[in-house]
Amino acid sequence: MSIQATPIKRDEHLFEFSICTLVTRRAEYNEMVQSFNDSGFTDNLCEYLFADNTDGNLFDAYEAFNVFLRQAKGKYIIVCHQDILINEDDISDLRNKLDELDAIDSNWAICSNSGAAGPNHIVYHISYPNKGLMSKGRFPLKVNAIDENFILVKNTALLKVSNDVNGFHLYGTDLCLQAELNGFSAYAIAFNLTHKSFGNRDEAFYRIKKELVKKYDSFFRSRWVQTNNTIFFLSGSQIKFFLRNPISLFFIRMFNSLKKKF
Incomplete structure (x- = not known):
């Protein structure tokens, strides 16, 4: 049977959003899902996928991310932490931000609420408990790395993260590098949500950083x-x-x- 090179139309996606999460605490995940629903991300518009790590690390973040990207049926794939709450902006705000990206860059494939455009050029638009909104930068801004608390990916970009890296850190950066190699761009947008934690740069973080540097140093060698x-x-x-x-x-x-x- 021959294949036809026809573009994917909006109504060919079963959902507008696929919301994907690596879960270690089921109660916290349920709270996150409820916040999405309360902000307009209802079941008729969204599917909710999760990788179950409640009984141990059956999935690392890189593996789970690629599973999500393969299985998601939404036009937009959101991969997020279980400890976020969509209690500031809502689905209409996110739609407006995505329309803005479409207007300025047809090749965008990734966006997040935090990222970096270069050395000492870090931007963010995110709330934390007891701190409120923390915002720095002008949005939308093209970036070369993003934070992992909330990542949105165009399904049609057919992206993935590296198979030869594993762990729970810097997969957002890896995703941006993979996107750039494939002719796509990433952006930080002013979509406000609450993130309950600030992250953890543990020993594994620095191991993965070394692995990524070694991988891409080799790939980009003369x-x-x-x-x-x-x-x-x-x-x-x-x-x-x-x-x-x-x-x-x-x-x-x-x-x-x-x-x-x-």
């Missing part, structure tokens, strides 16, 4: 790429202007031929 019918050099360094010169390629081929002789 290197020659040889195909069956061409060769080219990849680098973000200024050295590429020398190495892309045909003369440099001549010397490299000469060097390789000499190695074969000896």
Whole structure:
């Protein structure tokens, strides 16, 4: 059977939102779900998916995230912490923010209420118990990393996080890097909700950070790429202007031929 390259239409999604959560405390998760329902994210518009870690870590966050992205049937996939409450902005506010993104960037695929656009350029729009709204930055803002408390992904982007990293930290950053590699962008938006905690940079956080640095350092390394019918050099360094010169390629081929002789 042949396939047809037809765009997915809005009414081809079974739900407007898929709301996905890694659950360790069922009572807290139920409170979160109720807050979504009270803010307009009702069952006729949304599906609620969860990975059950109440009896132990059967799923790590990277694994669960990819399962959610594969199974979700909503136009928008929300992956969020169980300790958030949608008790500030509601579904109409979120729809307005997404319409705003559509108007400024048709290639957006990810958004969150917190993120970073570069060194010391961290933005957020989020409430905490006993602190109220904490907001910094101008929104919407294109970012290269997002916080994991609330992540929204376009289903049609067909994104995933890395298979070779595991744990419970920095999967939002990994997702943004994967999106950029696939031609998509990420944004921080002013969607206010309550997050009950500030996160925890434990020993595992720094392990995952090292793994991500090693992974992407290797991937973005300067290197020659040889195909069956061409060769080219990849680098973000200024050295590429020398190495892309045909003369440099001549010397490299000469060097390789000499190695074969000896």
